[in-house]
Structures are given as structure tokens and as C-alpha cells.
Amino acid sequence: xxxxxxxxxxxxxxxxxxxxxxxxxxxxxxxxxxxxxxxxxxxxxxxxxxxxxxxxxxxxxxxxxx
Amino acid sequence: xxxxxxxxxxxxxxxxxxxxxxxxxxxxxxxxxxxxxxxxxxxxxxxxxxxxxxxxxxxxxxxxxxxxxxxxxxxxxxxxxxxxxxxxxxxxxxxxxxxxxxxxxxxxxxxxxxxxxxxxxxxxxxxxxxxxxxxxxxxxxxxxxx
Numbered sequence: 001x002x003x004x005x006x007x008x009x010x011x012x013x014x015x016x017x018x019x020x021x022x023x024x025x026x027x028x029x030x031x032x033x034x035x036x037x038x039x040x041x042x043x044x045x046x047x048x049x050x051x052x053x054x055x056x057x058x059x060x061x062x063x064x065x066x
Numbered sequence: 067x068x069x070x071x072x073x074x075x076x077x078x079x080x081x082x083x084x085x086x087x088x089x090x091x092x093x094x095x096x097x098x099x100x101x102x103x104x105x106x107x108x109x110x111x112x113x114x115x116x117x118x119x120x121x122x123x124x125x126x127x128x129x130x131x132x133x134x135x136x137x138x139x140x141x142x143x144x145x146x147x148x149x150x151x152x153x154x155x156x157x158x159x160x161x162x163x164x165x166x167x168x169x170x171x172x173x174x175x176x177x178x179x180x181x182x183x184x185x186x187x188x189x190x191x192x193x194x195x196x197x198x199x200x201x202x203x204x205x206x207x208x209x210x211x212x
């Protein structure tokens with residue numbers, strides 16, 4: 001299972017979901033699903049988000065055994 | 067960049083497709099003998115069917131050309147299309163079976179009433195699939211892909 005810290009990083013930077021969505025060129029619904037773990041992003045999207053937050057993909061996403 | 071509501075496009079497409087069966091059955095005027103359809107007198111309003119099909123095609127082209135689908139929307143549309151494709155195969159099989167029964171197993175030549183009904187089944191299947199596709203997309207868009 002993919003666990004993401006997108007919400008944590010987004011809130012730390014005071015961004016809204018719509019702002020993050022616009023910054024990486026997706027719909028707000030996609031960000032909602034990403035944050036709730038209901039969608040696994042492509043590598044490109046993961047790297048785009050990581051680059052935006054200034055972190056690595058490994059810091060942003062974590063795989064668990066569940 | 068403002069993202070287009072994909073649900074709106076698909077629902078509009080489904081709404082237009084609902085007109086297809088109505089236009090289809092409006093387009094035939096038949097003569098009846100003892101309450102049974104005996105022959106097609108003429109075909110009318112066929113331009114309405116053409117207009118509806120054109121509207122559906124134009125909506126599809128606009129959606130594809132603008133390429134405003136993000137990767138989640140693409141995945142959701144692909145999943146809806148996959149489910150509908152499987153159902154469409156079942157619909158095609160049922161339609162072929164019906165055609166076989168209506169033509170080969172019947173005594174005598176193909177009846178015009180059968181042709182009307184067969185066409186109606188095809189039109190209804192297309193409409194049902196387009197509506198179902200829109201509904202499936204909306205459900206996935208709300209609930210996610212996991």
C-alpha cells in the first residue's frame with residue numbers, strides 16, 4: 001500500500017488543494033484521491049509533486065506491507 | 067489552467083444519446099394489419115438521428131482534441147471504457163443471436179418488422195452503454211480508483 005505525505009507537505013506550505021492541482025497541472029479531484037490513498041500516481045506526477053515541495057519521492061511516498 | 071469537467075462532457079453525451087431511441091422509433095411509419103406491423107410505409111425524420119449521432123461524435127472530438135484530461139481522469143475513462151467494452155461484447159453477441167433467430171430460423175424471408183426491432187435493439191444498446199459509461203466515470207471520479 002502506498003502511503004503519502006502530500007497533505008502534510010501541502011499544509012506545511014499553506015497551499016490549498018486547488019493550488020497544488022494547478023501547480024502540477026491536474027484537477028483538484030486528483031489531489032483529493034492522492035491524499036486519501038485512493039489513487040497511485042504515475043512516476044512523473046510523483047516527481048512533479050516532490051520537485052514542487054523540494055523533497056525526494058521517497059520522502060513523499062512510502063510503501064507499506066498492508 | 068482551468069480543467070474541463072469530464073463528467074459534464076460524458077453526461078452531456080449520454081443525454082444526447084437518450085434521444086437516439088426516440089428518434090429511431092419516430093423515424094418509421096408503418097402500416098398494420100390486424101394490429102401487426104405489415105410493412106414500412108416510409109422513413110421520416112432520419113435527419114434527427116443523424117443530428118444526434120453527429121452531436122455525440124462532436125462532443126467526443128472536442129474532449130479528445132482539447133486534451134484537458136489529467137492522468138487520473140484518463141485512467142477513470144479507460145476503466146469505464148473497459149467495463150463498457152466487455153458489456154458491449156455481450157450486447158453484440160445477444161444482437162447476433164437475435165438476428166440469427168430472426169432470419170435463419172424463421173420460415174420465409176426477413177420481415178421488415180424484425181429489421182425495425184433489430185435496429186431498435188442496437189440503438190438501445192448503444193444508448194445504454196453511453197449512459198453506463200458516464201455513470202461509471204462519475205462513480206470512479208467520486209470514489210477513486212483503489
